Structures are given as structure tokens and as C-alpha cells.
Amino acid sequence: MRFSILTLNPGFFSGSLDEGMIRIAREKGLLEVEIVPIRDFTSDRYGTTDDYPYGGGAGMVMKAEPILRAYESVRRRAGADTPRVLVTSPQGRRFTQGWAQELQGASEIAVLCGRYKGIDERVIPLLGAEEVSIGDYVLSGGEAASIVILDSVARLIPGVLGDAESAEADSFSEPLLDAPVYTRPEEFRGLTVPEVLLSGNHERIRLWRRREALRRTWHRRPDLILGRSLSDEDRSLLDEIKEEGEP
């Protein structure tokens, strides 16, 4: 998979691509990341990438021309593969695990990092782009969002994660939050590990984890539970949780 990131701030990415799972995916040759500095594709001597908005108003708008030229360089490299193109924007459709899974099937992905005040709207149809938002808050630019998207897609590429990790059901593949986890020591600063996890009783542990997953989800993200049909077991666990009231 090749992931091209078109940005006004290429320095944002130094370091972040050389750490953790993104680095491993790149080292294994499963992921190639190309940072495309939009300013390199300006044609005037000032390297102008933005301009005033038609109709007035605060803030500057990213110009179409340098973006299209930057994208055309990505296209040339991609050859026959038509990239999936995303534009980061607070106005975009919300990014989800399902969207990440769908992108994982693409061989070429290009992400244009928008900046907060926006991009000339004509860029969207010209690139055949989809606008994507990572959540309901405002970032000053899409660079951080593009790393979020890259990370979530890269870890789904077959062979990137070890079997142990990828075999595990991810939180959000199954739409409940994960139960809490603990590691050694058994007691730390007066806090102990729940006894059930030390019991060796696999059925009790399974049930405890299920209950805690439901409990967290119910208290923190009830939207993930409401309107879903639950198994009989989940239903009765959730009834117990509701009896307990607030945490």
C-alpha cells in the first residue's frame, strides 16, 4: 500500500513515520509513505499556497492550482492505480473503523491535509475526493488527522501486526469498549489486580471481562449499546450493571 500525504507542513511528519507500527510496516515493505510538500508545486516566486476568500471573511483559503499539481505528481507515480483520495476537514464524514477497513483494500491512498479555514471547493470534485473528519472538534490543520488515518489503516494491512495481536478481536470490530487489563505486579501502590484474573478459571474470567466491557460501554458510550440487539447473556449482565447505578 502506498500512502501519499499532501501537506503545507511536511515537517509535521518527521519522526512520526519512524516510530512504532508505522515504522514496522514500512520496514517490512508493506507500506510506503510519501510526504508531498504542496509548496514545491507553486508556480509564482513567492510560493503562494493560499489566498483571500471570495465574498470576504476571516482566514485564508488553500489555492487549487498547487494542490492539483501536487496530486498530479502522485498520479504519475501511481501509474495504473487510481488513488483513493481523502481530504481532511471538520466538514467531512466521520472516520470510523469501518472506513479504515474499507481503505485497507486500496493499493494507493492520497490524503490532502486541509487547513482549518478550508480549501477551494473545486479541488474536491477535481480530485474525486471524499472529505473526512476524525471527530467533533477543530484542528488547525489536517496533519494530525492524516496520521490518525494512516495508523488505523496501516495496522490492518495483513502481516503488519503479529498474529497474537491481529487474531484478538479489536475493540470496535466488535462494537464494545475493551475491559480493563493489568500486568505485574499483583499489588502496586496499594492497588490490587481483580482477584478473578488470578483465579485461572477461564469461564469466570470470560464473564468478568464481558461484564466490564459492557459496564464501560454503558457508562461511557451508551450510543454503542442503545438500539442494538444483545445476546441473552449480555442482556442479563447489562441489567445487573444498571441495578448498580452510576460508577
Ligand code: 6GU
Ligand atoms: Cl480531519 N481536520 C480538521 N481541521 N479538524 C478536524 C478534523 C480534520 N477532524 C476533526 N477536526
